[in-house]
């Protein structure tokens with residue numbers, strides 16, 4: 001197989017690419033990333049440096065917005081499958097710099113679809129998000145529910161889903177939309193709650209807890225995410241399918257903090273009111289994906305949090 005992973009230096013892109021290289025040793029994996037400065041480019045380069053040690057991995061620094069360079073690269077390597085995991089992520093930052101979401105998430109995805117159509121890519125897996133649901137009161141959230149994003153980030157993902165639907169009708173490409181719910185684990189994003197709380201504690205820095213900790217999140221362990229994606233590659237797909245990718249076990253943030261405090265020597269929490277872009281609760285139904293793949297063996301949160309803490313400790317001590 002020839003697979004392209006965009007955003008391969010990002011958290012999910014790196015974790016998936018590592019697994020693809022392990023599970024499909026005869027495949028060629030191509031990765032692109034622009035080492036965007038939204039969070040530590042150094043962390044992204046460290047992830048990329050691990051990947052390039054494998055002889056079946058080929059990397060190029062490319063921005064999804066550089067349409068000509070993107071087209072040249074993809075046309076040369078002719079992938080059969082694309083995972084679009086490059087994006088401007090993060091909900092809160094979409095209040096600060098909405099243009100980046102439009103450029104990368106909407107225009108970037110459009111550029112990718114156009115090239116994919118030209119070279120007749122078979123399948124495109126693309127990252128959507130639980131953010132498409134917006135503020136809801138009906139849980140667990142099902143793929144069939146109507147979606148009403150609350151911020152530009154969620155809107156950019158909704159537009160991705162609509163764009164995929166149109167391309168799935170106007171081309172032979174099959175599209176698989178992945179509505180990820182708060183993914184965490186080793187090599188995770190430093191702007192997200194768990195990693196941020198741990199690193200702030202190591203650095204003896206304050207941690208701002210929004211909505212006084214009264215958020216609930218459907219935390220999903222990275223190994224479950226990559227297991228699901230690898231299984232999906234082999235499945236037959238109709239024109240366009242969308243799946244919630246979640247553990248379906250929501251946890252209150254105060255509970256998460258309690259669990260993390262067992263590992264940490266100190267924490268300096270500063271309680272803050274609700275942030276405008278934040279959703280109070282996420283809780284997805286994973287019935288569709290678990291039935292489709294017969295995947296039910298999700299990692300426990302206690303296991304995931306221990307693995308994440310151990311990784312953070314080693315990363316902080318520069319042992320990785």
Ligand SMILES: NC(=O)c1ccc[n+]([C@@H]2O[C@H](COP(=O)([O-])OP(=O)(O)OC[C@H]3O[C@@H](n4cnc5c(N)ncnc54)[C@H](O)[C@@H]3O)[C@@H](O)[C@H]2O)c1
Nearest residue numbers: 007009010011012034036063064086087127129180182183
């Ligand atoms: N991590 C989560 O909990 C979560 C939840 C819901 C949805 N998602 C979505 O999943 C995808 C992957 O998320 P992640 O957590 O790995 O994020 P990430 O920020 O770690 O990875 C995204 C990668 O894309 C790269 N990138 C950004 N703009 C680019 C551009 N214009 N051209 C090329 N590369 C670019 C970044 O440098 C980064 O390495 C994103 O679409 C994100 O919105 C993630």
